Amino acid sequence: MDSVRYIVGQESAAQHVSEAKTYEDDRVRSLVARTASGDIEAYGELYSTYLDRIYRYVFHQVGNRTTAEDLTEEIFIKAWKGIGKFKRKGRPFSAWLYRIAHNHVIDYFRTSRQHQSLEVELLADESTLEQEVEGKQIQQLLLEAISCLPQQQKQLIILKFIEDLDNCEIERIMGKRQGAIRVMQMRALATLRQRLSGEMGECGLNYQRL
């Protein structure tokens, strides 16, 4: 009986997710169309929808809260300016937005030359002290390990395992074919495994612990 209920639950959940995604797509499409015609408040809704994702994406790239905040704001300004171009190309909005975010982060690294002295910091959460300490240690290790990955592997890991995007979405954002994404994913996970288990040494970055 339990197993039957489990399967029903799985189907129901999948259906719900699918419906929610369709609704979300429609909503985003409508907001993008309104934004493209100059509706600022529609863009405000898009901003609220994607703020967390873009911030997280940037944070894992730059490893610093303040820089991530500044870059996130600039990315949304850039996206507003280029919304007309997006409409013509017809790609999913999220893929387009991540692409802008990625290019902006690359520009940031190029101009500030910060990538050689990357600082990774953690945010305080609202859990208990013990959970916080343990959580922070784990999160710290992971952030450090991700920061050490080559740029494209880092981008892939963030999109797939932190942002939960599927391979199709990642393909659109990164402009890579599925086969290349699969191989890159395997290499990135293998590298992370080695680093997290202590089999690899320091990657030469400076970390800031909070």
Add this chain to the structure above:
Amino acid sequence: MRTELSKALDDCLSRISKGESIETCVADFPHLRAQLESLLSTALFISTTPRVSPSERFRTLSKVRLMVRLHERSIGVKATEPPRKAEATVLKVPWRGLVYALIESRALTFVVTFLLLIAIGGSLFMIVSLSSSSQPAALASQCTVSVLSGSVEVQIPGSHTWQRADDGMTLAPGSRVRTAEDSHAVLTFFEGSSIKLEPCTDIEIQRVEHVDERSTEVVLKQWVGKTWHRVVRMIGPGSRYEIHTPSAHALVRGTLFEIEVDETGLTTVRTTEGLVSVSAQDEEVLLPAGQEVTVEFGAPPSEPRAAPPSDTKLIIAVSMPAVASVCDPTGSCIGYLPNGFAFNQITGAQSTSPSEGTQVITIPNPAAGEYSVVLRCIADGTSQVNLACLYKGESVFTHASAHEVTDGSAWLISFALEIEGGEFISAVVDHIEPLGQAPEKIVETELAEASLVPIEPPEETGQPADTERNYTLAVVSSAGGTVAEPGQGVLFYPAGAVVHLIAEPDEGWEFDSWTGNVADRFSPVTTITMNQDQVVTANFVLRD
């Protein structure tokens, strides 16, 4: 092998995301089992790690910022460049000129614009008046940072990163300054105006320049936090001192006021001196001293209301021949220098001019901690220093001392205030010593210096002689009026003296009552008998 492993890994990741276990999936690839388990558990570890999120503060604030920026772009109004065509109108009614220019450009649906304007002729006794004849022909347009306490950071134009601000650093337009918790800073502009930044404040310097020989422009953007402005009176008709907040624009021509912007863009303006005009969404209200107004995002200004009274008040009175300044525990100072230079970095505080004989410095809601009073002496003589801590108009602690001083000497008096739950616990005057390093962090600009009038010792008057003093009378008033007789400040009388008191309301206000041991609390003309140290407050209310 690599291709096979990468395909199997991707297949398992997909299946696991749909609810399958690692074991079930790996069982389908027995020859890759060890490698797959290792990679899949790593992937699972990453997926289950707590997610990083932006802070609520950033979430709210950044959206407000974005909306404002987009509106500025969409309606073609550059915050840093007020419409030039409005300037001819500015001579007469500047706030209307700017509002009309904005309205003409496009109907404003989201951005609220409100303008503050000091009414001509407002009583501004802290203002350093600028003389056109003494203005140098060419001056550097600049803004200087003074770090009073804690951590202050600046972002220079074109940079993505914040760097530590150093004392005396000069900032160009486009720079941003922010203060951390428990941190305070002062920005001083070339024309003499200054802004004190309270903790957690973020401000952007958009424009600092000479418009022409007589006129200057300072344009700022206050993103969040609390600022205290001391704006010098501007003589050139094209002069402008303008502050933008996420929901508002503020245009000022000389006053003491504070602006508070919260994370939703809600702006509160509180005037300490002068009369201010506040406009938003084509609605205008007048904001006299002691009043405050709020502007919500997308709404017109609220009705002006009396600013919340400060339960605690610190009054320091210093008589000639000393010119005084007071520094609070955050390093913020208020007072005068003997050359006539005035400064005010303490939110809500006021100081009378030493030229009046007794300089009275009033600090509302004083912070607990160490204070210092600096006495700079401009003649030989005896300087009286009186300190009074008031709670709801009643004297809690008083301290009086007299100091024989010589011309050119300088002294430092330290005292500590203990305050708990908004009430004074103790006030301890530690010691007086010759002044070493001056505690004030002030920037005397070239333009401000050019207009200074050195303070001269007053001529002898018929005031009660110091030697006859037995008791202290502190006379203060609420917003809306003054005590005309015997005048405001700290005065000294022999035991048993009967002092006449006359309260005079400002226009639009009426006398309400006295606080203190007066003969008749509800008469504007009454007396008080000096049988102890006394504090008397005249209270005024807005006329209906």
